Amino acid sequence: AQTVTQSQPEMSVQEAETVTLSCTYDTSESDYYLFWYKQPPSRQMILVIRQEAYKQQNATENRFSVNFQKAAKSFSLKISDSQLGDAAMYFCAYRSISGGGADGLTFGKGTHLIIQP
Amino acid sequence: DTAVSQTPKYLVTQMGNDKSIKCEQNLGHDTMYWYKQDSKKFLKIMFSYNNKELIINETVPNRFSPKSPDKAHLNLHINSLELGDSAVYFCASSHLAGHNEQFFGPGTRLTVL
Numbered sequence: 083a084q085t086v087t088q089s090q091p092e093m094s095v096q097e098a099e100t101v102t103l104s105c106t107y108d109t110s111e112s113d114y115y116l117f118w119y120k121q122p123p124s125r126q127m128i129l130v131i132r133q134e135a136y137k138q139q140n141a142t143e144n145r146f147s148v149n150f151q152k153a154a155k156s157f158s159l160k161i162s163d164s165q166l167g168d169a170a171m172y173f174c175a176y177r178s179i180s181g182g183g184a185d186g187l188t189f190g191k192g193t194h195l196i197i198q199p
Numbered sequence: 200d201t202a203v204s205q206t207p208k209y210l211v212t213q214m215g216n217d218k219s220i221k222c223e224q225n226l227g228h229d230t231m232y233w234y235k236q237d238s239k240k241f242l243k244i245m246f247s248y249n250n251k252e253l254i255i256n257e258t259v260p261n262r263f264s265p266k267s268p269d270k271a272h273l274n275l276h277i278n279s280l281e282l283g284d285s286a287v288y289f290c291a292s293s294h295l296a297g298h299n300e301q302f303f304g305p306g307t308r309l310t311v312l
Binding site: 115127173177 | 232234239240241242243244247254255287289291299300301302303305306308
């Protein structure tokens with residue numbers, strides 16, 4: 083079974099600065115998807131960014147980018163120019179492609195991101 | 200124009216009661232899921248349904264039963280509620296194929312007294 087580890091329970095960053103949230107995972111599969119989800123206090127789960135394991139290029143979405151290191155099984159999220167609205171819990175998630183693709187997501191325990199004004 | 204909706208958003212009930220949470224998606228997805236988020240914010244898959252067929256049951260107690268009347272709905276029935284069932288329950292949906300981005304409902308906070 084796959085596992086996802088987020089080693090930072092909480093991170094704090096000054097507004098407008100850059101912060102990196104770490105995520106590592108364990109799998110024996112060669113092809114899979116990785117995601118970062120954001121959960122603000124409203125508790126809505128919002129997809130931030132996704133990465134296909136077969137793509138070497140790191141995904142980017144505006145101020146959000148990932149550093150995907152397949153051999154190291156590492157998938158960190160970088161938030162540039164942090165804004166107050168970025169304050170939330172961030173979850174790293176893994177999806178297996180085997181099993182016909184109907185598997186649910188395996189989540190890490192989350193990182194609580196605090197933005198200091 | 201809600202994509203994935205859940206009702207109710209809050210549910211407070213007594214131990215031993217039976218309750219249901221409803222989920223509907225209007226995205227045309229063929230797979231729906233239920234997740235449980237515990238008090239420490241840990242999210243874990245409970246079930247997934249594809250074309251009315253249960254795909255995964257992650258060792259969830261049989262007091263929990265998903266029911267899907269059609270592709271757009273996946274309801275969660277819980278019998279004989281226990282204190283440990285208190286959590287936030289999220290419904291989600293996705294296409295089976297491709298990157299399988301899952302869209303989540305707003306969650307239902309269940310409190311068992």
